[in-house]
Amino acid sequence: MEIIGILVSLGMIIGILVEGFETIVVPRRVVHRFRYTRLYYRVSWRVWRTVASRLASAKGREAMLSWFGPLSLLGLFASWALGLVFGFALLHLSIRSPVQAPEKLAGFGTYLYMSGVTFFTLGYGDVYPLAGIGRALAVAETGMGFSFLAGLVGYMPLFSQAFSRREATIGLLDARAGSPPSAAQMLLRLAQSCNIATIDPFLAEWERWCAELLESHLSYPLLSYYRSQHFNQSWLAALTTILDTCSLIIVGIKGSEAYQAQLTFAMARHAAVDISLVMYVVPRSPATDRLPAEQLRELRKHLRDAKVELEEGAIVDTQLAHLRGMYEPFVNGLAARLLFTLPPIVPEVLKADNWQRSPSMPRTPGIGNLTGGAVDQTHFG
Secondary structure: HHHHHHHHHHHHHHHHHHHHHHHHHHHOOOOOOEEEHHHHHHHHHHHHHHHOOOOOOOHHHHHHHHHEEEEEHHHHHHHHHHHHHHHHHHHHHEEEEEHHHHOOOOHHHHHHHHHHEEEEEEOOOOOOOOOHHHHHHHHHHHHHHHHHHHHHHHHEEEEEHHHHHHHHHHHOOHHHHHOOHHHHHHHHHHHHHHHHHHHHEEEHHHHHHHHHOOOOOOOOHHHHOOOOOOOOOOOOHHHHHHHHHHHHHHHOOOOOOOOHHHHHHHHHHHHHHHHHHHOOOOOOOOOOOOOOOOHHHHHHHHHHHOOOEOOEEEEEHHHHHHHHHHHHHHHHHHHHHHHHOOOOOOOOOEOHHHHHHHOOOOOOOOOOOOOOOOOOOOOOO
């Protein structure tokens, strides 16, 4: 039994240290499947989303879902700390480490208390090891406690910075593509510049955003659970909108070059696919067509009215369907896992952008939805 206790405690300690190293220190995707962090998030997210789904209020449900990311991170750190404290206590018990304690016969509770005091460096001095191996374990646990707290302090700002960079660019879509964003609104609002080629620098910026999204969410998959400031925005909605927009440009918008759109599409799809893989999300096609034939005809009509020509014909429609089939199953699978709502390609109803929703904001003529309609409930078309 002593040998089993030693092996179990050492396995627990080493396993937690390796898990912490892979999660915090190693800035790259971890490929092996059997990880405590993955199991922790799979179980905790399943429970959390089940409880949130039972809330009647949409805003309350979204608020609860937004709490999961930060709280789960704190819970993960707490579980690592408790695991190390328990592992060292079991190791002391297994080697029968002699201790100075008020109790004549030290039990597991005494060792657990000593391990907790040592790990968090409280230094009460009422219980401490007497033998050399016990003292060595105490020194090692104290060093781990210091390293654990230092890693926690250094990790949180890194995580916050990655989240802030992601959200800053998402905010650019508000006035450019609506709230929630859509490819149709992005193209129609861009048409006001009377030069559709001005979208190339914008797509180049989003190509870099997709690359940063790929790097950060593969290195730190926990970021996927962090939700945006506004309930009608998300990193997945932004990624999907960019993919939709690039698909329409690639199949043929007169007056625009498809090269930059192809580059951005490639980077965005790469991000969608790899994030799905690292989260073990099964791709699934949307239950309903996101761009049925009648909506596509309506989109062509409105683009034509805005002096933007979208190529027509069976070959164009087939190519567009093929491009959408390359990414829609992946973003739809992520949306189902994370309880996000995929943005429409063509919105049925236009609503006020987030920047317009201040109750005291005057309704200035010409500053509606940027397409000439009313601000609140204007049907597309």
